[in-house]
Amino acid sequence: xxxxxxxxxxxxxxxxxxxxxxxxxxxxxxxxxxxxxxxxxxxxxxxxxxxxxxxxxxxxxxxxxxxxxxxxxxxxxxxxxxxxxxxxxxxxxxxxxxxxxxxxxxxxxxxxxxxxxxxxxxxxxxxxxxxxxxxxxxxxxxxxxxxxxxxxxxxxxxxxxxxxxxxxxxxxxxxxxxxxxxxxxxxxxxxxxxxxxxxxxxxxxxxxxxxxxxxxxxxxxxxxxxxxxxxxxxxxxxxxxxxxxxxxxxxxxxxxxxxxxxxxxxxxxxxxxxxxxxxxxxxxxxxxxxxxxxxxxxxxxxxxxxxxxxxxxxxxxxxxxxxxxxxxxxxxxxxxxxxxxxxxxxxxxxxxxxxxxxxxxxxxxxxxxxxxxxxxxxxxxxxxxxxxxxxxxxxxxxxxxxxxxxxxxxxxxxxxxxxxxxxxxxxxxxxxxxxxxxxxxxxxxxxxxxxxxxxxxxxxxxxxxxxxxxxxxxxxxxxxxxxxxxxxxxxxxxxxxx
Numbered sequence: 001x002x003x004x005x006x007x008x009x010x011x012x013x014x015x016x017x018x019x020x021x022x023x024x025x026x027x028x029x030x031x032x033x034x035x036x037x038x039x040x041x042x043x044x045x046x047x048x049x050x051x052x053x054x055x056x057x058x059x060x061x062x063x064x065x066x067x068x069x070x071x072x073x074x075x076x077x078x079x080x081x082x083x084x085x086x087x088x089x090x091x092x093x094x095x096x097x098x099x100x101x102x103x104x105x106x107x108x109x110x111x112x113x114x115x116x117x118x119x120x121x122x123x124x125x126x127x128x129x130x131x132x133x134x135x136x137x138x139x140x141x142x143x144x145x146x147x148x149x150x151x152x153x154x155x156x157x158x159x160x161x162x163x164x165x166x167x168x169x170x171x172x173x174x175x176x177x178x179x180x181x182x183x184x185x186x187x188x189x190x191x192x193x194x195x196x197x198x199x200x201x202x203x204x205x206x207x208x209x210x211x212x213x214x215x216x217x218x219x220x221x222x223x224x225x226x227x228x229x230x231x232x233x234x235x236x237x238x239x240x241x242x243x244x245x246x247x248x249x250x251x252x253x254x255x256x257x258x259x260x261x262x263x264x265x266x267x268x269x270x271x272x273x274x275x276x277x278x279x280x281x282x283x284x285x286x287x288x289x290x291x292x293x294x295x296x297x298x299x300x301x302x303x304x305x306x307x308x309x310x311x312x313x314x315x316x317x318x319x320x321x322x323x324x325x326x327x328x329x330x331x332x333x334x335x336x337x338x339x340x341x342x343x344x345x346x347x348x349x350x351x352x353x354x355x356x357x358x359x360x361x362x363x364x365x366x367x368x369x370x371x372x373x374x375x376x377x378x379x380x381x382x383x384x385x386x387x388x389x390x391x392x393x394x395x396x397x398x399x400x401x402x403x404x405x406x407x408x409x410x411x412x413x414x415x416x417x418x419x420x421x422x423x424x425x426x427x428x429x430x431x432x433x434x435x436x437x438x439x440x441x442x443x444x445x446x447x448x449x450x451x452x453x454x455x456x457x458x459x460x461x462x463x464x465x466x467x468x469x470x471x472x473x474x475x476x477x478x479x480x481x482x483x484x485x486x487x488x489x490x491x492x493x494x495x496x497x498x
Contacts, residue, residue, distance in 0.1 A: 005151065006282055006283070006286070008154060009151065009153035009154060009282040010153075010278060010279050010282050012153050012154045012156075012157040012158075013153060013157060013278030013279070013281065013282065014275065014278050015157060015161065016157040016160050016161050016164075016278075017271065017274050017275055017278055019161045019164060019165065020164060020271070020274075021271050023164060023165065023168045024267070024271075025332065026168075027168045027171060027172060028264075028267070028332075028333070029332060029333050029334070030172055030175060031171070031175065032260060032333060032334075033334075034175040034176075035175070035180065035181075037257040037260045038117055038256055038257050039117055039180065039181065040260050040263075041251070041256040041257055041258075041259035041260050041263075042113075042115060042117065042118075042123075042181070042256065043181055043184070044247055044259050044260070044263050045113060045247060045248070045251055045256065045259060046109075046126060046127055046130055046181075047130065048244045048245075048247045048248055049105070049109075049248065050102065050127070050130050050131050050134050061141050061142075061144075061145045061232075062145075062228070062229065062232040062366050063083075063087075063224075063225045063228040063229040063232060064083060064084070064087050064142060064145035064146060064149060065145050065148050065149045065284055065285060065288070066149075066228060066284075066288050066366065066367065066369065067079075067080070067083045067224060067225070067228070068080045068083055068084065068145070068146055068149035068150065068210070069149040069150070069284070069285035069288045069289055070288050070289065070291075070292045071083070072149065072150060072285075072289075073288070073289035073292050073293065074292060077209040078216075079221075080209065080210065081209055081210055081211065081213065081216050082216045082217075082218060082220075082221040083221055083224070083225065084142065084146055084210045084211070084212070084216075085211075085212050085213050085214070085216035085217050085221075086216070086217050086218065086221040086222050086225060087142045087145075087225065088139070088142045088212050089217045090222070090225070091138050091139045091141065091142060092139055094138055095135035095136065095138045095139045096135070098131060098134055098135040098138060099131060099132055099135050101131070102127060102128055102130075102131025102132070102134070102135075103128055103131070105127070106123070106124045106127035106128050106131070107124065109123055109124075109127055110123050110124075113251055113252075113256060115256070118181075122181075122182065125182060126181045126182050126185050129182070129185040129186060129189055130185050130188070132189065133185070133188055133189040133192055136189075136192060136193065136196065137192060140196035140199065140200075143196060143199040143200060143202075143203060144156065144199060146203055146207065146210050147199060147202060147203060147206075147207075148281060148284070148285065149285055150206060150207045150210075150285075151282075151285060152202060152206050152207070153281070153282055155202045155206070156199070156202075159195055159198045159199065159202070160195070163191050163194060163195050166191070167187060167188070167191045170187055171184060171187060174187065228369055231371050231372045231374070231375040232366070232371065232375075234375035234376075234378070234379060235362075235371065235374060235375045235378055237379075237382070238375070238378035238379045238381065238382040239378060239382075241382035241383075241385060241386055242378070242381060242382050242385050242405065242408075242409075243266075243270075243405075245385070245386055245389070246262060246266065246389060246401050246402075246404075246405060247259050247262065247263065247266075249386070249389045249390060249393055249401055250262055250393065250398060250401055253390065253393045253394050254393060254394075254397065254398065258397070258398055260337075261337060261340045261341050261344070261398055262341070262344055262398045262401065262402070264329060264333055264337055264341045264345075265325075265329070265341050265342075265344045265345035265348055265402075266344075266348065268321065268325075268345065269348050269349075269352050272314060272317060272318075272352065272356060273352070273355075273356060273359070275313070275314075275317075276310050276313065276314065276356045276359050276360075277359060279306075279310075280306075280359055280360055280362070280363040281363075283302060283306075283360075283363060283367075284363050284366065284367050286367075287299050287302065287363060287364055287367030287368065288367040288368075291367060291368045291369075296368065296425065299364055299367070299368065299425060300425040300426065300427050302360065302364065303360055303361060303364050303421060303422075303425055303427070303432075303436075304427065304432055304435065304436050305436075305485060306360035307357050307358070307360055307361075307418075307432075307436040307437060308435070308436045308437075308439075308440055308483060310356055310357045310359065310360055311353070311357045311437070311440035311441070311444070312440055312479045312483055314353060314356050314357070315440070315443070315444050315447070315475060315479075316468075316471050316472045316475045316476070318349055318352075318353055318444075319444070319447055319448065319451060319471055319475070320467065320468045320471055321345060321349060322346055322349050322448075323451055323456050324456055324457070324458045324464060324467060325342055325345045325346065325349075326338050326339065326341070326342025326343075326345065326346075327342075327457060327458045327459070327464070328458070328464055329341045329342055329345065330342075331458075331460070331461060331464065340397075340398060343398075343399050343402075344398055344399060344401075344402045347399060347402040347403055347406050348402050348405065348406060350406055350410070351405060351406035351407070351409030351410050351413075352409070353444075354409070354410060354413040354414050355409050355413045357413070357437070358413045358417045358418065358421075361374075361417050361418070361421040362374060364421065364424075364425070365421060365424065368424070370424045373420045373424075374417070374420075377412055377416050377417060377420070378412070380408075380412070381408040381409065381411075381412045384407070384408040384411075385404055385405050385408050385409075386404075387404075388403065388404030388405075388407060388408065389401045389404030389405065390404075391404070392404050418432065418433065418437070439482075439483065440483060443478070443479065443482070443483070447471075447475060451471075480492075
């Protein structure tokens with residue numbers, strides 16, 4: 001992929017994320033206020049529980065990006081279509097299993113969580129529709145993975161942005177008319193079905209060699225997918241436990257209404273994760289192609305520079321959220337959410353900073369088919385997370401659950417992931433930690449100390465935007481002068497002059 005195309009793809013990903021954040025900023029308060037804490041908490045629980053079924057993709061989606069991009073780099077289009085067709089057949093079988101599982105689990109959902117707000121049949125149909133939507137997402141995720149593998153990020157994001165805006169406009173209309181969870185679930189199903197149709201036509205236009213063929217379903221392709229995806233499956237299970245179990249733990253050991261207070265800061269964290277992953281997703285096909293062509297020294301450079309840049313990109317957002325995040329939540333969602341959600345936000349920020357910096361390691365290890373060790377590390381983190389959350393939750397409440405997530409997140413991403421990634425890429429670990437991690441972290445601490453003396457509080461969106469803009473500009477000038485690679489600084493200035 002050419003540099004200009006990479007940059008365009010990254011900015012299209014960021015545009016999609018920006019629109020999603022703006023839409024969520026507008027719609028989320030309406031959603032919470034119209035549904036109420038308990039009903040919104042029920043919706044979060046349904047989404048969290050059904051999301052566990054996505055582990056049934058067994059990591060094949062990552063394998064699709066890995067192998068189609070690899071075969072495309074080698075101009076082996078026949079092998080690419082074998083991966084496409086075999087994956088499609090595999091996901092069709094899994095989708096049927098998901099629908100059956102959801103149909104059974106939906107029967108017990110109301111009693112397990114002692115929900116009194118809705119009757120059994122209503123909750124059953126909501127859960128089943130969300131499950132059926134998930135099943136379709138599994139089948140047609142082959143389209144999304146294939147489009148990413150061939151670098152069609154711009155088209156993917158145009159489709160996503162358009163449908164996201166339309167969906168949320170309709171959601172607001174439905175809520176204003178008094179509709180609830182069932183209407184939202186049906187709307188989501190219709191919108192996603194439209195998305196899959198548009199993705200299909202995009203593949204036909206830009207990668208016509210990818211088409212479903214029964215003849216191209218074969219054991220060799222399945223074996224290739226399996227050998228790669230078994231560790232992707234373990235990673236997927238671990239990530240679900242790490243980032244989706246908290247809501248279930250809170251619903252089980254505390255109260256369903258507390259899920260809403262926890263969901264607000266985790267939503268912000270997920271947007272930050274998407275912000276960094278928007279870059280890595282574009283680089284994944286590049287990493288895979290460089291590995292196929294024997295150019296892993298380029299991947300080593302991506303890891304070293306990528307870690308530093310991820311930290312620099314996150315820093316101004318993290319500083320703003322840490323100092324005025326609770327004020328922002330109060331303005332955004334209501335003052336009753338300011339303190340409990342704000343406390344959770346500050347705890348999660350500490351762990352997420354180092355996790356987001358190491359997301360580039362996830363992409364590189366997956367792109368090089370060296371993600372076995374990543375699967376082991378994330379499994380350890382997942383069990384530690386679950387155990388600590390269950391232990392600390394009853395005593396410390398939702399802050400204890402947040403601590404249960406943050407502590408393992410810090411240990412794994414400060415120590416274990418950098419060590420094994422450097423080992424795979426033949427990078428001298430102390431040099432990597434000094435150049436890629438130490439100086440950016442030192443800069444964060446300096447800015448943190450400086451802002452601590454100001455005792456900042458914001459009481460309006462005008463003050464919030466003013467503070468955010470000031471932090472962004474000052475940190476950008478500082479990091480551009482101190483941290484940016486000389487060749488990148490020169491490239492930026494040359495484009496800026498033009």
